[in-house]
Amino acid sequence: ERFPVVVVGAGPAGLTVANILRAASVDCLVLETESRRFIEQRPRAGVLEEWAVRALERHGLAANLLERAGRHTTCEFRFDGVGHRFPYTDLTGHHHFVYPQPLLVTDLVREYADVRGGEIRFGVRDVTLHDTDTDRPSVSYLCPETGRRRVIHCDFVAGCDGARGVSRSALVPERARIARHDYGIGWLALLAEAPPSSDCVLFGVHPRGFAGHMARSADVTRYYLQCPPGDDPENWPHERVWAELRQRLAAADAPPLTEGRLLEQRVLDMHDYVVEPMASGRLFLAGDAAHLTAPIAAKGMNLALHDAFLLGDALAAYMTGGDEGGLAGYSAACLRRVWDYQEFSQWLSDVYHGTASGDPFHAGTTLARLRRLFTSPAAAAAFAEQYLGAAGHF
Numbered sequence: 182e183r184f185p186v187v188v189v190g191a192g193p194a195g196l197t198v199a200n201i202l203r204a205a206s207v208d209c210l211v212l213e214t215e216s217r218r219f220i221e222q223r224p225r226a227g228v229l230e231e232w233a234v235r236a237l238e239r240h241g242l243a244a245n246l247l248e249r250a251g252r253h254t255t256c257e258f259r260f261d262g263v264g265h266r267f268p269y270t271d272l273t274g275h276h277h278f279v280y281p282q283p284l285l286v287t288d289l290v291r292e293y294a295d296v297r298g299g300e301i302r303f304g305v306r307d308v309t310l311h312d313t314d315t316d317r318p319s320v321s322y323l324c325p326e327t328g329r330r331r332v333i334h335c336d337f338v339a340g341c342d343g344a345r346g347v348s349r350s351a352l353v354p355e356r357a358r359i360a361r362h363d364y365g366i367g368w369l370a371l372l373a374e375a376p377p378s379s380d381c382v383l384f385g386v387h388p389r390g391f392a393g394h395m396a397r398s399a400d401v402t403r404y405y406l407q408c409p410p411g412d413d414p415e416n417w418p419h420e421r422v423w424a425e426l427r428q429r430l431a432a433a434d435a436p437p438l439t440e441g442r443l444l445e446q447r448v449l450d451m452h453d454y455v456v457e458p459m460a461s462g463r464l465f466l467a468g469d470a471a472h473l474t475a476p477i478a479a480k481g482m483n484l485a486l487h488d489a490f491l492l493g494d495a496l497a498a499y500m501t502g503g504d505e506g507g508l509a510g511y512s513a514a515c516l517r518r519v520w521d522y523q524e525f526s527q528w529l530s531d532v533y534h535g536t537a538s539g540d541p542f543h544a545g546t547t548l549a550r551l552r553r554l555f556t557s558p559a560a561a562a563a564f565a566e567q568y569l570g571a572a573g574h575f
């Protein structure tokens with residue numbers, strides 16, 4: 182079997198690449214280890230930056246999103262028992278869109294497979310990349326129905342299989358470097374069956390540890406609690422979770438949190454990595470396969486989409502017109518934004534976790550940074566630009 186492009190992984194990155202290729206009449210095959218039902222329900226991210234939504238719109242992929250997504254215009258830092266609202270849309274004219282990742286994935290699958298007639302093979306096993314450093318690469322997998330290995334020959338492989346995928350390991354080790362950073366911090370990621378407790382995102386910067394609150398929908402809210410890395414979610418029964426959230430998100434005059442059943446409870450160890458370069462031969466990585474940013478600044482899905490727009494457009498330009506420029510510049514163009522967002526995440530991590538570090542000096546500088554956001558217009562403008570991911574994109 183032969184397809185011009187094989188896309189490994191049907192997450193936001195892979196599905197966006199595949200949609201762009203179909204729109205340019207370039208045939209491709211998407212391989213996904215999970216089922217359609219599973220990927221359409223996997224809860225994860227929920228905040229999309231405005232430039233990313235505009236780019237989805239330009240590619241005809243944002244109709245549902247624009248109709249249904251909420252808008253975020255303000256965030257609130259809670260520290261020293263007081264809530265400090267940061268109305269970034271008033272400062273910049275730009276906002277965030279709130280659209281849960283499973284809804285975006287559902288839209289992208291439907292558009293690619295049901296509207297644009299693209300092919301996805303779900304439930305594939307043991308995906309293996311071959312000869313990606315030659316001009317005759319191929320991808321093989323075990324077919325779930327027959328148990329037999331099938332080989333797909335192609336011109337290009339788009340490695341979009343996320344942090345736990347196999348594509349990254351097919352890069353030639355002498356030519357690719359992986360830079361890693363470990364924050365030494367865990368976050369208990371929670372989904373609560375409860376309406377949001379505030380009209381905006383809340384960041385609790387507390388000596389007991391960071392706490393976050395992010396609306397996902399009218400009935401579901403994401404909360405985060407800083408915890409030791411590798412902590413067992415079993416250590417966090419319902420009562421303990423809500424008691425900590427109440428303390429860490431406390432602010433004078435704030436209404437009490439709306440509590441509810443916990444639907445998901447996972448410990449995330451905060452770490453980052455970046456693969457450089459993101460391409461080798463005929464293999465191009467996109468999204469979490471190439472770089473992970475801890476969910477500190479809610480950047481991962483946005484970066485995955487940024488890569489996907491560049492890769493989809495570059496592959497389409499090459500396959501339809503022989504233009505090699507996009508592919509040649511792909512890795513460098515992605516990495517500029519990746520490093521910019523990594524730096525911001527690191528800065529924000531210091532703010533979130535500084536007062537709980539046990540180091541009074543670090544706690545003092547953290548509070549100084551926070552106060553500066555509310556007293557210096559220049560500091561506020563710089564934060565708003567990075568928080569919105571705006572630089573150079575509007």
Ligand code: FAD
Nearest residue numbers: 190192193194214226227342343468469479480481482483
């Ligand atoms: P993925 O979404 O991981 O997709 C990869 C796909 O490949 C998956 O469907 C997987 O099943 C499949 N796959 C894996 N291995 C193989 C294989 N060997 N062969 C074939 N297929 C394979 N980002 C934000 O921007 N904002 C947020 O608010 C935010 N919050 C988050 C909260 C949590 C709890 C988590 C875990 C992440 C969060 N992120 C957030 C990050 C965001 O979810 C990811 O960055 C995003 O999913 C990356 O998209 P992707 O397409 O690169 O990878």
